[in-house]
Amino acid sequence: MSPVEGENPNSHPRVEEIPPSMTVLDDAGVQFVTRTTTFLLDIQFNNGSLIIPNFRVDDWTETLFRNLIAFEQCHDHQMKYISQFMFLMGGMIKTSKDVDLLIEHGIISSALGSNDDLSALFNRIGQGVAVNSQTYRYLILSQRLNAYCKAPWHRWKAILKRDYFNTPWKLASTIAAIILLVLTLIQTICSILSL
Incomplete structure (x- = not known):
């Protein structure tokens, strides 16, 4: 499959750039840590702990993020911070179980109806958002998360801890x-x- 003419071939993410979902991370034994900060985009992965700032989702969240993404896409910024953040969160939130984990660990505070609505919201916002692999801010984070999940030792350790x-x-x-x-x-x- 060849890219569309005029389209940047680097805008299609490779598998190692797409972050694993929250349930896959939980199964691999990743610890979820939240912190209160005004800088929403500061997500880190250190020693098996994924540190994500707390944020609130309400009725205006989708409108806000869609407008910010549209603004970034219309202007020629090298770094598209909000688009990349929503690509990352869209990869991590695929089902309502992913949302359950985020709410359980205090990462997301939701004022929406159900967790299915929240996962659908992130899937809608992230739909069609393309990232350039050369300027993808969360590339190393995604690669480290994928490598951590692929290591069988982490999964075995998590199963032992959770089940026994x-x-x-x-x-x-x-x-x-x-x-x-x-x-x-x-x-x-x-x-x-x-x-």
């Missing part, structure tokens, strides 16, 4: 099961050696 170590009783029963398994293995080895 999330309560003291599960932790105690898991440790007891491991001890029982080791003792059974030792008994089996000793009985084989005594034959």
Whole structure:
């Protein structure tokens, strides 16, 4: 498939530039941290923690972001900050489960009806927004998030923590099961050696 004539081939994002969704990040064990700041675009990923500023979504959010994106697209700015931010958030928010995680961790405060409405809002705003891979502000962030999610060790660690170590009783029963398994293995080895 060739790009349309006159269109910049770098405006189509590669797979490593598209950030994983919030549920994929959660499954990989990424910790979500929020902070209150006036600079909405400052998103960071450090040591397995995704730091996103808190922001409120209400009835005017879609209108505001669409107008800002239109303004950036009409003017020849090198960096299209809002377009890139909405591309990033559109990649991270695909379903209502992604929105659930954002609300649960205090990243988004929503005044809209349901989480389905909120995920649809981000999908509508980000639809048709193209980013240039040469000036994509969140390129390294997206690449680091994708690399973190692809590492199997992070996923295994998250499963262990979520399924086996999330309560003291599960932790105690898991440790007891491991001890029982080791003792059974030792008994089996000793009985084989005594034959």
